[in-house]
Amino acid sequence: MxxxxxxxxxxxxxxxxxxxxxxxxxxxxxxxxxxxxxxxxxxxxxxxxxxxxxxxxxxxxxxxxxxxxxxxxxxxxxxxxxxxxxxxFFSNCGAEKPEKEVTLFRGVEPDPQYLRGMSWTPFIYLAEIAVEHKSGPARVFTTKVKPEAILAIVQGQIISKRYKGIRPYTEFIIDYRKLNLEDIREYKN
Known part of the structure; x- marks a missing residue:
């Protein structure tokens, strides 16, 4: 042109x-x-x-x-x-704020700036989908999150190559400042 x-x-x-x-x-x-x-x-x-x-x-x-x-x-x-x-705190799916800490997962590059992010999920497969959408050397990480760090619990849909189509997702939106970097570990199957 x-x-x-x-x-x-x-x-x-x-x-x-x-x-x-x-x-x-x-x-x-x-x-x-x-x-x-x-x-x-x-x-x-x-x-x-x-x-x-x-x-x-x-x-x-x-x-x-x-x-x-x-x-x-x-x-x-x-x-x-x-x-x-x-x-x-709010939810678009009727979820209540947990009363105890929850184990969550995140698919990101192993950089402290990304490890302490706001978007986490209780489902490993969703973190794996996130990994497949990254351009760098991303992996799945896990941590335990206290209730006071949880800002929202939301559901929606995501497109996945691995699962060939649209999949439901659950996202916990977290106050990343309340995550301790030392408590975030790479998830090992």
């Missing part, structure tokens, strides 16, 4: 984004607003709309943006924590 065509497509894309952003800021349907913008714009819009949200809308829309894992890497864990802390 030529330079002129590329410039034209960028101009059209920018105009579309500006139009969507203006419409989004005027709507009272906050779910529609967040659904209408590009993935990378969702976190910024979430924070912009946060003061307009009801107590009931905040966990739903926070989760909607959280599940968009692309922005998580851009914004970092410390960006998300105040939002989860303000909302308090």
């Amino acid at each position: 030529g330079l002129l065509a590329n410039a034209l497509f960028r101009t059209i894309d920018t105009a579309r984004n500006n139009l969507v952003q203006n419409l989004v800021r005027r709507t009272n349907d906050l779910n529609l607003a967040i659904s209408s913008v590009k993935q990378e714009d969702k976190p910024g819009l979430l924070v912009e709309l946060w003061p307009k949200m009801t107590k009931e809308e905040k966990p739903k829309l926070l989760l909607k943006v959280w599940k968009n894992h692309l922005p998580n890497a851009y914004y970092g864990y410390d960006w998300w924590l105040p939002l989860f802390e303000e909302v308090g």
Whole structure:
């Protein structure tokens, strides 16, 4: 494609984004607003709309943006924590906050920055799916997590090559600051 065509497509894309952003800021349907913008714009819009949200809308829309894992890497864990802390523990599947510590798993690269992440699961197979989606030398890790570190328990669906299709998942969203790096171990079958 030529330079002129590329410039034209960028101009059209920018105009579309500006139009969507203006419409989004005027709507009272906050779910529609967040659904209408590009993935990378969702976190910024979430924070912009946060003061307009009801107590009931905040966990739903926070989760909607959280599940968009692309922005998580851009914004970092410390960006998300105040939002989860303000909302308090929640679940989209009726799960209660555990009263005892739970054993959780995480598929990541063996780097302290990733080991103490926010996304954990009680199922080994889900951590293995996470490993298959990583580009680096990822492995499955495990740790015990105390109830006070659990911010949310959510369920959804994930696409897996290993299991050939869509699989359900359960994710525990954790306050990573409450995880002790020395307690996180590589999982051995």
